[in-house]
Amino acid sequence: MLSRFLIRDFALVDEVQLELASGLNVLTGETGAGKSILIDALGLVLGRRADPSDVRPGAAAAYIEAVFDLATDSTKTDSILKNYGVEPDESLIVSREVLGEGRSIARVNGRSVPVRALAELGAILVDVHGQSDHQSLFQRPRQLEYLDQFAELLDRRACVARLANELRVVRREIGSLQRDKNDMTREIERLSFEVEEIDSAQLQAGEGEALRQERSLLGNAERLQSLARTAAARLQADDSSTTEDVFGVVSEIAEEISSMDASVRGFADQASALQELSSDLALALHAYAERVEADADRLQQVDERLHMIGLLMQKYGDTTDDIVAYGEKARSRLLTIRNSDTRLEELKGREDQLAGELARQAEDLSERRRESAQDLATVVLEQLEDLNMPSAEFETRLERKPDPDGVVVDSDSPPVQFDESGVDLGEFLLSVNPGQPMRKLAEVASEGERSRILLGLKVVLADVDDTETLVFDEIDVGVGSRAGDIVGQKLAALAISHQVICITHLAPVAAFADVHFVVEKSESHGESRSRVLRLEGSDVVDEISAMSGASTMAGRRVARDLLSSAQSWKLARRSG
Numbered sequence: 001m002l003s004r005f006l007i008r009d010f011a012l013v014d015e016v017q018l019e020l021a022s023g024l025n026v027l028t029g030e031t032g033a034g035k036s037i038l039i040d041a042l043g044l045v046l047g048r049r050a051d052p053s054d055v056r057p058g059a060a061a062a063y064i065e066a067v068f069d070l071a072t073d074s075t076k077t078d079s080i081l082k083n084y085g086v087e088p089d090e091s092l093i094v095s096r097e098v099l100g101e102g103r104s105i106a107r108v109n110g111r112s113v114p115v116r117a118l119a120e121l122g123a124i125l126v127d128v129h130g131q132s133d134h135q136s137l138f139q140r141p142r143q144l145e146y147l148d149q150f151a152e153l154l155d156r157r158a159c160v161a162r163l164a165n166e167l168r169v170v171r172r173e174i175g176s177l178q179r180d181k182n183d184m185t186r187e188i189e190r191l192s193f194e195v196e197e198i199d200s201a202q203l204q205a206g207e208g209e210a211l212r213q214e215r216s217l218l219g220n221a222e223r224l225q226s227l228a229r230t231a232a233a234r235l236q237a238d239d240s241s242t243t244e245d246v247f248g249v250v251s252e253i254a255e256e257i258s259s260m261d262a263s264v265r266g267f268a269d270q271a272s273a274l275q276e277l278s279s280d281l282a283l284a285l286h287a288y289a290e291r292v293e294a295d296a297d298r299l300q301q302v303d304e305r306l307h308m309i310g311l312l313m314q315k316y317g318d319t320t321d322d323i324v325a326y327g328e329k330a331r332s333r334l335l336t337i338r339n340s341d342t343r344l345e346e347l348k349g350r351e352d353q354l355a356g357e358l359a360r361q362a363e364d365l366s367e368r369r370r371e372s373a374q375d376l377a378t379v380v381l382e383q384l385e386d387l388n389m390p391s392a393e394f395e396t397r398l399e400r401k402p403d404p405d406g407v408v409v410d411s412d413s414p415p416v417q418f419d420e421s422g423v424d425l426g427e428f429l430l431s432v433n434p435g436q437p438m439r440k441l442a443e444v445a446s447e448g449e450r451s452r453i454l455l456g457l458k459v460v461l462a463d464v465d466d467t468e469t470l471v472f473d474e475i476d477v478g479v480g481s482r483a484g485d486i487v488g489q490k491l492a493a494l495a496i497s498h499q500v501i502c503i504t505h506l507a508p509v510a511a512f513a514d515v516h517f518v519v520e521k522s523e524s525h526g527e528s529r530s531r532v533l534r535l536e537g538s539d540v541v542d543e544i545s546a547m548s549g550a551s552t553m554a555g556r557r558v559a560r561d562l563l564s565s566a567q568s569w570k571l572a573r574r575s576g
Helices: 035-045 075-083 115-125 140-150 154-179 181-201 207-219 221-235 243-260 266-291 296-316 320-338 340-386 447-460 481-497 538-547 553-575
Strands: 002-010 013-019 024-028 061-069 091-099 104-108 111-113 126-129 393-399 402-407 425-431 469-473 499-503 515-524 527-535
Touching (some): 013 035, 024 035, 035 061, 035 091, 035 126, 075 115, 091 115, 111 115, 140 154, 140 340, 140 425, 154 340, 181 320, 207 296, 296 320, 340 393, 340 402, 340 447, 340 481, 447 481, 481 499, 515 538, 538 553
Parallel strands (some): 024 499, 126 469, 469 499
Antiparallel strands (some): 002 013, 002 061, 393 425, 515 527
């Protein structure tokens, strides 16, 4: 429930803090005092669009904060909180700050969240009913949901929703495959050519680099032979200054040094090794020169191969490894496309299966709705009779809309539209006076009648409506004082299972309050200010007396009688 509500620098409000209670919370005050501003502020903190006019003139920003004590079963709110990275807790602090230019900052438990998070939470936590016809009760999908709640069909409805969503997914994939068939034909041709071109090249890993090295060897064969033979000849020259003689002299000197100084014995060993290394190097160079030879035919083959690889690189990658990888990817895609016909047949089979099961489940749901619709009408009419509408008629109309893309529920009828709620389009209809045709709730002309219908339905659905806090903004508009007592009783009955917040102008309604607030407006330095006071004791009597239009002693007696009568009714109802 909504336990605390803070408003700062919003519209005409400087600062107001309400400590709300369970049961019936009533707000009263003169017309224009700013009672509906509180409802506007609640709407803002629950996700409605912010506007620069929300900020009180002269203030930098408006700030609204609502604190909710969560019910024992907080599964729905916990799920939303986790989606936005907020850790669930026993209480929920929702806030909205609106800056002067209209930009706003939304927070939940101190964590910044998108405004849509507030709207999602608000849809679960609070149901606001005002004088306009846009509230949830007048929306056809919501009316069908109310019927399902009343008939305890939400589990069956959830099963239908699962089937409907899965069928939509399957049909989207079928449509995608069918739309892509022409494109797939062209893609198959392209991929087949690419795979064949790459396969025919018979590329090996690292082949490009190996061929470039071989190309360098073949292209420079004569020069390599010349260099190797020259080096070998120098090492094996037979004149007096040959390297071999030099190494021999050096070796003899090293031996003589070593004989006189044993610490440098290594000189002789190193000189001997150099002499042997020189001989070995000369032999190796000679052998290399004999091995390297020019091969014009092989050079041409390598050039042609490198040219072919170069052309493939322009299309498929920078290296032969890249080309091979591209070919494997193309082959995999080609296999997927060629298997699409098989996949399409599988999907069509699944579509038939899902459509059949959905049709069966939806038809069962429809039948149960039809059975429960009459029961709902009976209890609603009882409530309307209590609310001085004895001649009213009420019914829930269930109909279906043909749709070639729907599901076949009846083999003798065309396919019908479906969604997560099934195949029914539900709507509440009402006739207020004898002989009048049944009309949509939203088309009922009288505001008073709308208010009473709404209240009656909310009482009927109280046990199945899981929204904990109900807000009524002058729901008693158009209702006379005689019917006000009945309206007060209905609100008090609702307040047994819900927290109810009600703005009213009727004294008989206000008398049923568990907590009574009054909204007052004052002028200061040419500016209007609204404030909210919690009334206790004699202040409650004075306010109800003023609402009755008489502040005299007689008016106070009337107020005390109203309060006493309301208190007696509540005690009897709650104990019974």
